[in-house]
Amino acid sequence: MADTQRPRHILSLSGGKDSAALAIYMRDRVPDMEYIFSDTRKELPETYQYLERIEDYLGKRVHRLNAELGFDHWYEVYGGMIPSNHRRWCTKMLKLKPFEQFVGDEPVLNYVGLRADEDRSGYISHKANITPVYPFKDDGLKLLDIQDILMSSGVGMPPYTDWGRTRSGCYFCFYQQKIEWVRLKDAHPALFEEAKKYERPYEASGNVFTWTSGESLAELEKPERVQRIRDEHEKRKQQAIVRGANLTLEQVFAGTAEEDDVEGGDACAICTI
Incomplete structure (x- = not known):
């Protein structure tokens, strides 16, 4: 029987540079890390390419959540209502809930790539068994440090930045400029x-x-x-x-x-x- 008191170590990848750099940063520090990606099935092709590049570096498979359900399923459930800043059902149904279902009720340390030069919150769960960990903040790493981690590892920046996309997320994300x-x-x-x-x-x-x-x-x-x-x-x-x-x-x-x-x-x- 598994020791339920020993926490699982889970790092959620978004396809963005910060979580990618964190995965690289933590690879040798936490060998039993689990890497996950909540797949909406509406990501940019470059995001999927980037995940493969990260997997090659880690030498470990990134577990894809939402293998059976993607954006279109929930889009129909919500009657064809496009998500927006005021109705972010996409975040709830395609990111938060799949993560919490994957975690279950076991104690988990969830590693989040918030940098020391950022003033915002990461994933916030109301489940008592999930404890967020912020290695970059704890170690004082800022944007230039993250870029250095990515470039020195050979993983590089997300390829969608080559044509001017500034962040990861669905290709039709309503937060795009x-x-x-x-x-x-x-x-x-x-x-x-x-x-x-x-x-x-x-x-x-x-x-x-x-x-x-x-x-x-x-x-x-x-x-x-x-x-x-x-x-x-x-x-x-x-x-x-x-x-x-x-x-x-x-x-x-x-x-x-x-x-x-x-x-x-x-x-x-x-x-x-």
């Missing part, structure tokens, strides 16, 4: 078209929900709108560079969001760390 939607259309036009198909009338009310605030993807992709988004982003990026002494590298790269650029707030930490 509008410039990222433009870049998605450039890099993966077929995925952009798939995202458009979800913008249909919600059967309960007839209202049409859109991925971005106050604008459908059909409107966003019009050439004149695309050019305006590109121009505004470049302007914000240059302004961010001028203020660079007070910004992280990520903020300089992304620029400062325009008033209607994102639906609001920070992206779900469990999806992006």
Whole structure:
């Protein structure tokens, strides 16, 4: 019989740089670490490629959750209602619940890749048997340290950053900046078209929900709108560079969001760390 008093060590990978760097950082420190990834089945192709690269380095398989159920299942359960900042059923049903079901009632140490230079929360569970651990915060590691871990290991940065995506998550994540939607259309036009198909009338009310605030993807992709988004982003990026002494590298790269650029707030930490 297993010793139920000995905690399991679990590290959740999002496909982002911080959790990837944490997996590398902890590989030799906790040999019995379990690595998991909650697969929505709507991740970017580059995310799946990155997970394979991480697995090669770890020499261990990353356990995929949601093997049977993905985004489309829950999208239909919720009547075709697109998730948003105010109705984040995707985080609850595709990230939090699968993780807690995987953990069960055994004591668990959950390793989270929050950095020492961040002021936000990671995964927060109400289950008493789950204890979060923050090695980067405890050891004082910041963004440059994480980048060094990734580059020196050979794993590198997530490949979606090559075309301007700033974080992991579903390809149609509603937390994307509008410039990222433009870049998605450039890099993966077929995925952009798939995202458009979800913008249909919600059967309960007839209202049409859109991925971005106050604008459908059909409107966003019009050439004149695309050019305006590109121009505004470049302007914000240059302004961010001028203020660079007070910004992280990520903020300089992304620029400062325009008033209607994102639906609001920070992206779900469990999806992006």
